[in-house]
Amino acid sequence: MYILDKLNEGKCIRFEKRLSVPPVTYLIVPVVSVILVLLLGGLFLALLGYNPVEIYGILLNGAFGNTYNFTETIVHAIPLMLTGLGVSLAFKMGLWNIGAEGQLYFGAFMATGVALFFHDLPTPLMLTLVLTAGFLGGALWGFVPAALKVFIGVNETLTTLLLNYVAILWVDYFIFGPWKDPKGFLPYSKVFPQSAMLPVYPGTRIHAGLILAILAAIILWIIIWKTTWGYEIRLIGENTQVARTAGINIAKNMLLVMIISGGLAGLAGMGEVCGIIGRLQHNISPGYGYTAIIIAWLSRLNPLVILLVAIIFGGLNNGGYALQMVGLPESIVTMLQGAILLFVLGGDILTQYRIKIHRRGCGV
Amino acid sequence: MEMVTLLTATLHAAIISATPILYAALGEIFAERSGVLNLGVEGIMLVGAATGFYTAVNSQSLLLGILATVAVSLLFGLIFSFITITLRASQVVTGLVLTIFGTGLSAFLGKSMIGQASPVIFHKIPVPVLSKIPILGHVLFNHDMLVYVLYLLVPLSWFVIYRTREGLNLRAVGENPAAADALGINVFAVRYFYVCLGSMFAGLAGAYLSLAYAPSWLENMSAGRGWIAIVLVIFATWNPVRAALGALIFGGVDVLGFKFQARGIGISPYFMRMLPYLITIIVLIIITARSQMAKNLMPKALTIPYDREER
Numbered sequence: 001m002y003i004l005d006k007l008n009e010g011k012c013i014r015f016e017k018r019l020s021v022p023p024v025t026y027l028i029v030p031v032v033s034v035i036l037v038l039l040l041g042g043l044f045l046a047l048l049g050y051n052p053v054e055i056y057g058i059l060l061n062g063a064f065g066n067t068y069n070f071t072e073t074i075v076h077a078i079p080l081m082l083t084g085l086g087v088s089l090a091f092k093m094g095l096w097n098i099g100a101e102g103q104l105y106f107g108a109f110m111a112t113g114v115a116l117f118f119h120d121l122p123t124p125l126m127l128t129l130v131l132t133a134g135f136l137g138g139a140l141w142g143f144v145p146a147a148l149k150v151f152i153g154v155n156e157t158l159t160t161l162l163l164n165y166v167a168i169l170w171v172d173y174f175i176f177g178p179w180k181d182p183k184g185f186l187p188y189s190k191v192f193p194q195s196a197m198l199p200v201y202p203g204t205r206i207h208a209g210l211i212l213a214i215l216a217a218i219i220l221w222i223i224i225w226k227t228t229w230g231y232e233i234r235l236i237g238e239n240t241q242v243a244r245t246a247g248i249n250i251a252k253n254m255l256l257v258m259i260i261s262g263g264l265a266g267l268a269g270m271g272e273v274c275g276i277i278g279r280l281q282h283n284i285s286p287g288y289g290y291t292a293i294i295i296a297w298l299s300r301l302n303p304l305v306i307l308l309v310a311i312i313f314g315g316l317n318n319g320g321y322a323l324q325m326v327g328l329p330e331s332i333v334t335m336l337q338g339a340i341l342l343f344v345l346g347g348d349i350l351t352q353y354r355i356k357i358h359r360r361g362c363g364v
Numbered sequence: 365m366e367m368v369t370l371l372t373a374t375l376h377a378a379i380i381s382a383t384p385i386l387y388a389a390l391g392e393i394f395a396e397r398s399g400v401l402n403l404g405v406e407g408i409m410l411v412g413a414a415t416g417f418y419t420a421v422n423s424q425s426l427l428l429g430i431l432a433t434v435a436v437s438l439l440f441g442l443i444f445s446f447i448t449i450t451l452r453a454s455q456v457v458t459g460l461v462l463t464i465f466g467t468g469l470s471a472f473l474g475k476s477m478i479g480q481a482s483p484v485i486f487h488k489i490p491v492p493v494l495s496k497i498p499i500l501g502h503v504l505f506n507h508d509m510l511v512y513v514l515y516l517l518v519p520l521s522w523f524v525i526y527r528t529r530e531g532l533n534l535r536a537v538g539e540n541p542a543a544a545d546a547l548g549i550n551v552f553a554v555r556y557f558y559v560c561l562g563s564m565f566a567g568l569a570g571a572y573l574s575l576a577y578a579p580s581w582l583e584n585m586s587a588g589r590g591w592i593a594i595v596l597v598i599f600a601t602w603n604p605v606r607a608a609l610g611a612l613i614f615g616g617v618d619v620l621g622f623k624f625q626a627r628g629i630g631i632s633p634y635f636m637r638m639l640p641y642l643i644t645i646i647v648l649i650i651i652t653a654r655s656q657m658a659k660n661l662m663p664k665a666l667t668i669p670y671d672r673e674e675r
Contacts, residue, residue, distance in 0.1 A: 017673065098460060152649060152653045153653075154652045154653075155652070157403070157456065158591060158594065158645075158648060159648065162588065162591060162641045162644055162645050163641075165588050166641050169634045169638045170634070170638070172634050173634035173635065177632060177634075287464075287467075291464075293460055294464065297457055297461075329475040331467075331468045331472045331475070333468070334464060334471070335469050335472060337468075338461050338464045338465030342443070342458070342462070342465065345447055345451075345453035345454065345457060345458050345461070346446070346451045347451075348453060349451045349452055349453065
C-alpha cells in the first residue's frame with residue numbers, strides 16, 4: 001500500500017491503483033517528459049556556459065527552420081522510420097530485437113553487392129534486386145538470432161546485440177578490402193551505377209525509402225490490428241503460455257516476425273546506400289538502429305505514431321549537426337533522446353495510479 | 365625458451381584484457397543476484413571511462429579520477445534503481461536506454477579529449493619478491509593497482525555471496541522477494557544497494573580502460589565489453605570465481621587474436637576483431653544448449669519488479 005496520510009482537517013489523500021488507464025494519460029506522460037528533459041538539458045547547458053534558449057533555437061531551426069532543413073529532417077527520419085517499425089514488430093511479440101543497427105548494415109552490404117556486381121541491368125530490374133537484397137540482408141541478420149532462440153533457446157537480446165558489432169566489422173572488411181574503390185584513397189566502395197539509385201523527389205535528398213516506410217507502417221498497422229496473424233502476434237507478446245495453449249505456432253511466428261523485423265532494418269540500410277550516398281562506406285548509420293528502440297517504445301509500438309516520432313527524432317539528429325557550428329558535439333542529441341524515454345519509463349507508473357481525496361479520513 | 369617467453373607474455377596480456385570485463389561482470393553478478401538485470405553496463409562503462417579520464421586530465425590526480433568515476437557511476441546506479449525498483453519500469457528497456465544515454469554522454473564529455481594523453485595513469489607496480497618468481501611472477505604480479513584490487517575482490521565477492529548473512533539476504537531477495545520481505549528483509553534497500561554497487565564496478569571497468577588499458581579516450585572504447593560481461597555472468601552461473609576463470613578465457617582469446625596478427629597469420633584484422641563477439645555468441649549457445657544449469661541457477665526473480673501490493 002502506498003498511502004499518504006493527511007489527517008489534519010479530517011481529510012485523507014491517497015494514491016489508489018486505477019482499474020483502467022484513461023487514454024489521455026498516454027499523451028500526458030510523454031509531453032511532460034519532453035518538457036522536463038528540455039528544462040534539465042537547459043540547466044546542463046547553462047552549467048557548461050551555453051545559453052540554453054539559443055542552443056534550442058539552433059536545434060529547432062536546424063530541424064524545421066526552413067524548407068531545406070525540413071527536407072533534410074525527412075531524409076534522416078527515413079531510416080529511423082524503417083528501423084523503428086522493424087523493432088516495434090518484434091517488441092510487440094515480446095522479442096527483444098536490439099539488432100536493428102547490424103541488420104541495417106547487413107542490408108546495406110547485400111544491396112551494395114547487387115549494385116556493384118550486376119551493374120549493367122536495366123533500372124526496373126536493378127531496383128527490384130537491390131530492394132530484395134537489402135530486405136534479405138537484414139532478414140538474414142534477424143533470422144540467425146531468431147533461429148537460435150527458437151531451436152536452442154538462446155537469449156535474443158544478447159545475440160542480436162553482439163551481431164551488431166559483427167555486421168559493422170563485416171562491412172569494414174569489405175570497404176577496406178575487396179570492395180575498396182581502387183581509384184579512391186578513402187575506405188569507400190565504388191560508386192553505384194545510376195540504375196541502382198532510388199528515385200528522389202526533385203531538388204531534395206528525400207528518396208523513395210519514404211514511400212517504403214509509409215507503406216510498411218500502414219501494412220504493419222493492418223496486420224497487427226486487423227488480421228488473425230496480428231492477433232496471434234499480440235497474444236504471444238502478452239502471454240506466451242496462453243498462446244501456446246491456444247495452439248498458436250510460436251516458433252513459426254518468431255522466425256517470421258524476426259525476418260520481417262530485420263528485413264525492414266535492412267531496407268533502411270539499402271535506403272542509405274542506394275538512396276543517399278551511392279556507395280558503401282564506413283559509418284553509414286550514426287546509431288539509427290539504437291535510436292529506433294527509443295522511437296518504438298515512445299510510440300508505444302504503434303506503427304503510425306512511429307512515423308511521426310521518427311520525424312521528430314530525425315529533426316533532432318539533423319538539428320544536431322547545426323549544433324556543431326557552435327562547438328557542441330551532436331551527441332547531446334542522443335542524450336536528450338535517451339533522457340526523454342527514461343522519463344517516460346519512470347512516469348508510466350504514475351498513469352496506473354490516481355490521487356483520491358477522502359473527505360472523512362482514511363478509515364472510510 | 366622462446367615458447368616460454370611467448371606463453372608468459374600471452375598470459376600476462378590475457379589478465380590485462382580480462383580485467384575490465386571481470387570488473388563489469390562482478391558488478392553485474394551482484395545486481396542480478398538481487399533480481400535486477402542491469403543492461404546499462406555498457407553505457408555506465410563508457411561514462412566511467414570518460415569521467416575518470418576527464419577528471420584525471422584536468423586535476424592531474426589519479427585518485428580524483430577514480431573518485432569521480434565512482435561518484436558518476438553511483439549516480440547512474442541510483443537513476444537505474446529508481447526507475448526499475450521504485451517505479452517498476454521494465455529493466456530491459458531502462459537498461460538499454462541507459463546504455464544509449466551513457467554512450468551519448470561519454471561522447472559529449474570526451475569530445476575535447478580525443479587524442480590527449482593523461483598526465484597520470486595507472487602504472488605497473490611489480491610486487492616485491494613475488495614478481496621475481498619465474499614465469500608466474502611476471503604473469504600475475506607485474507600489474508597495476510586495479511588488477512591487484514581485483515585479485516582481492518574475486519574471493520571477497522564469493523565469500524560475501526556464499527558465506528555471510530548479507531549474501532544470504534541478497535540471494536533470498538533475488539530468488540523470492542516476497543518471502544524475503546516476510547522475513548523482514550528490506551527488498552528495496554537490498555536491490556538499491558547491490559545495483560549501485562554493480563554500477564560502480566562497471567564504472568571502474570571503464571576507468572580501467574581509459575586510465576590503464578588504453579590509456580586514452582576513444583569514442584565507444586568499451587566496444588561491447590559490457591555485453592560480453594553480461595554473457596560472462598550467465599556463463600559463470602552467477603559465481604564470482606567462475607566469472608574470473610571465464611574472464612581469463614575471454615581475455616586469452618582477445619590476446620591470441622592480436623598475437624596471430626602480429627605474427628602475420630593471414631587472417632584479416634577485421635575478422636580477428638569479430639572473434640570476441642562470435643566466441644561470446646558461441647559460448648551463449650553452448651551454455652544454453654548443453655545444460656539446464658544456467659536456467660536452474662538463475663535468480664528466480666530476475667527482471668521481475670517487486671510490488672508489495674501484488675504479494
